[in-house]
Amino acid sequence: MTADSLNEAEAANELMRLARQINRANRLYHAEDAPEISDAEYDALVRRNAELEAAFPHLARADSPSNKVGHEVAASPLGKVAHEVRMMSLDNAFTDEEVGEFLARVRRFLSLPADEPLVMTAEDKIDGLSCSLRYEHGRLVRAATRGDGQVGEDVTANVAHIADIVQELKGEGIPEIFEVRGEVYMEKGAFLALNAHLMDEAREAAESRGEAFDDSKVRQFANPRNAAAGSLRQKDAAVTAKRPLRFWAHGWGAASHVPGESQHEVIRRIEAWGLPVSPQFRQCHSLDDMLAAYRAIRDGRAALPFEIDGVVYKVDRLDWQQRLGFVAKAPRWAMAHKFPAERAETVLESIDIQVGRTGKLTPVGRLKPVLVGGVTVTNVTLHNRDEIARLGVRPGDRVVLQRAGDVIPQVVDNLSREEPRDPYVFPDHCPECGSEAVAAEGEVDVRCTGxxxxxxxxxxxxxxxxxxxxxxxxxxxxxxxxxxxxxxxxxxxxxxxxxxxxxxxxxxxxxxxxxxxxxxxxxxxSKRSPDAARLLFGLGIRHVGAVTARDLLKRFTTLPELRALAEQAHVKDGEEEVKAASDAYAELVSIDGVGPVVVEALGDFFHEEHNRAVWDDLLSEVTPPPYVVETKESPVSGKTVVFTGKLETMSRDEAKAQAERLGAKAAGSVSPKTDLVVAGPGAGSKLKKAAELGIEVIDEAAWADIVRAAG
Ligand SMILES: [Zn+2]
Structure with missing residues (x-):
């Protein structure tokens, strides 16, 4: 939905959600080196946040992600370093138009006449960990990570093991104090090798402990950036020493004097003193020039040994940079032009068929490992028979993968489609048991009938x-x-x-x-007396998920009671039985959260003799205690609560669940039995009725206080 079609409550809600999501992503990315979402998704969240803040400036939150760079340094074993000159981040552009607007803003700010040349620099933006290196009299005295931009972590001992970072600058005109800023990164090949090594190490460790090895438990790095961050931010610098880290410089912070009048002069100086800079660093003399640089760098990125995620433009003249200054957390004189969601080519080595718990045959493409959007991909789901036919993929084909808005990579194109080879034949028998595998009418999924x-x-x-x-x-x-x-x-x-x-x-x-x-x-x-709802869910009855299992047990408290009714509900003929069945059926479907689909699935399950045997056998081994809904003592225990109006911070279901946990009953309408009404904006007739009946009414914040107080 566009920002201006939202009302204030919706916007406030979304801003709250975005703040939560972005702050969580920041924490995972910067403090824990374990991101859950791709950079493209992250950028999309940040953009949405900026869009909403622009449309509703008065709703901008105190904890707005737009006020922050990275994440504060917390729980780090490394010492803290305050940056003398704050480490900034960059504003992003995603389209050519946005780059044009950026350039126009710069011209406007500086009041440059149209014919006044405006030289910019362009360089590839490496996806690494920002680092500040302080040199005094040419000697490296301190290295620090960016942290939150103001305070970073001391990694001086760690960078001593990075060959690209010289301990002493050599050459002409070295200032007394000079802080070089740049990126510590890991090359793609080194990253893949490191992950393979971590896997081997874990396997050996498990073997020496005499444990079964489970590769799904091994903690590997999601991408080269995280590998670089995790390797640099080590308390034991000896660990860093074993990791092949690299560095390049792209700017500077505190300086007793700046050796040059333009960005490119200073960058060339830094290079001459012995620190690497981007080989693609260049000057641009127009917007067209900048966009041409962008395209050249973008098109060449796959061939680079490291990952880049965009191109950075900077105003070349330093006196103009000075005049332009900063806004919030980013300089007005620089912009990162990000690449779109990444695609990569690789070989589909084989197609495996996995048979799921419900018998569904899922084709999984095994790929030659490839980095896409910063993550190594080795498998990709091909979904079903139709999708394979649509793509026309066969083992050996070259395919294009994309990782975008969705975290799950997708095959988006088959480059070998035209090669004359037999099409892949989807199995009509289950690869596990040999039973026939068929698709029900109107369904795309092929299922094993075994x-x-x-x-x-x-x-x-x-x-x-x-x-x-x-x-x-x-x-x-x-x-x-x-x-x-x-x-x-x-x-x-x-x-x-x-x-x-x-x-x-x-x-x-x-x-x-x-x-x-x-x-x-x-x-x-330890599981001889299991939770009855978990046990029921564990049986894998179709349509009985974890929540439905709990809903059922709340009503029946024991499994035999539930089974008896489910069996009655399934009986189809005989007059008495029909009546019993309909009563049982009516009782089951009247349970909150349980519908006819669930009741039928339960009936079908208990109708199968094999399932009854499995059930009886299991209940001869375990004894689940009667199910109790766990409640907490609270001022609302035993009371009846009604929620009305629009709730801002939680869904209606969540609110009801909270009430239940506090020992209260959530009702749908206000009556003399109601003890408390929680009203959000737009509460209408219920609020009026509560007032008539003299029932206590509180707002959502007061409700949240009660929930918090109960712990
Ligand atoms: Zn089978």
Missing amino acids: GLICPAQRTERLKHFVSRAALDIEGLGEKTIDEFFAKGWLESPADIFRLRKRREDILALEGWKDKSVDNLLAAVE
């Missing part, structure tokens, strides 16, 4: 059963399940609880030691 005889469906169900949201059995990873399943030790969930009888067998397997087997068995035993 049901519970299909090992893939069974192992996937077991994996789901032990997963974090279900029983959460630690130490029973995917690989272990596959292995135990192949041995015939795990046919159904109940078998997990009989593993203790196989202690000796497990011990005989490679990679298991007394301690790891004990840990596993202890983890299993």
Whole structure:
């Protein structure tokens, strides 16, 4: 939605959400080196925030992300360094028009006549970690990261291991004090090698501890930038020494005097003193010149050994830079022209078919590893039979990947489409059990018809059963399940609880030691009295998700009670049964959050004899205590609360869940039984009725205080 079509409440809400999202992204990126979203997505959030703040300036928040550079240095083992001259960030442009506007702004600010030449510099913007190097009398005395722009971390000992960073400047005209600013980065090849090394190291460590190795638990770096940051910001500089980091300079901070009158003169000076600068640094004499530089750099980026994410333009004359100055966190004399979402070419090496818990056959493309949008991609989902046909992809094809708004990479083009080769034939039999695989009418998904005889469906169900949201059995990873399943030790969930009888067998397997087997068995035993809702969810009944499972258990409190009603609801013939069924059915669908689809799925599940056997078997091993909705003591315990009007900081569902947790009942309408009304803007008749009945009314903020006070 465009910013000006929003009303104030909507804008305030979105600004709050954006502040939260952007601050979280900043923290993950700068302080923890573990981003969750791509740079392109991040830029989109920041732009949206700026757009809303421009349309609603009075709604700009105190914690607005536009006031911040990076993230404050927190919980760092490294010392802090205050920057004498603040380290700025750059404003971004995404289109040629925006670059034109930037140039026009500069001219306007400086009141330059149209024929007055305005020289700019252009250079590639490397995707690294900003660093400030302080040289006194030509000797490196301190290196610091950017941090929040004002205070960074002391990495002097760490940069001593970076060959590009000279300890002493050599040459003419070195000022007494001079702070060089630039980027520490890691080349793409080194990044891939580092991740491979971390994987090997973890495997060896697991083997030496006698534990089963689970590669999904190994912490690798998401992209070269994070690898560079994680490698530089080490308390033990010896770790940094082992990481192949590089550096180049692109500016300066505090200086006892500036050796030149233009950006390019000073950059060339820094280069002459022995520090690398971008080989693509150049001067531009017009907008066309700048855009040509942008295109040349963009088109050549894939061939560079490191990642760049845009082109930086700066006003060349330093006296003009001085006059232009800064606005908020960024200089008026510089602009980063960002590249669009990244695409990359690679080879589709093979197409694997994965069989999911519900029997769905999903084609997964195995790729020659490639960096796209800053992340290494080795697999890509091809979704389904139709998508493969649409792309016409076959193993061996060269494909184009894109990682944009969506974090998940997509194949967007097949460059080998025209090569005469047989089309890929989507399997009509399940690769796991050999059963027929078919697509139901009108559906694109092909499913295995093998049901519970299909090992893939069974192992996937077991994996789901032990997963974090279900029983959460630690130490029973995917690989272990596959292995135990192949041995015939795990046919159904109940078998997990009989593993203790196989202690000796497990011990005989490679990679298991007394301690790891004990840990596993202890983890299993600790789940003998599992949460009933988690257990129900763990069974993987179609349409019964974690929330639905809780909704069902809130009403029934025990699983046998639920099963009895679900079975009654399923009976289809016989007059008495029909009546019972309809009562049972009516009772089930009347539960909040449960609809006919769920009731039918439950009925279908218990109708299968095999499922009933699995269920009975499981309940002979575990005893879930009666389900209790956990509540907290609060001033509203036992009271009836009504939410009305527009809630700004939470959804209606969240509000109701909060009330429930506080031991209150959330009702839909105001009546004499109502104890409290929480009213947002636009509350109408309910508010009026509450006033008539003399019921206490509070606003959302007061409600939030009650929730907070309850802890
Ligand atoms: Zn199958």
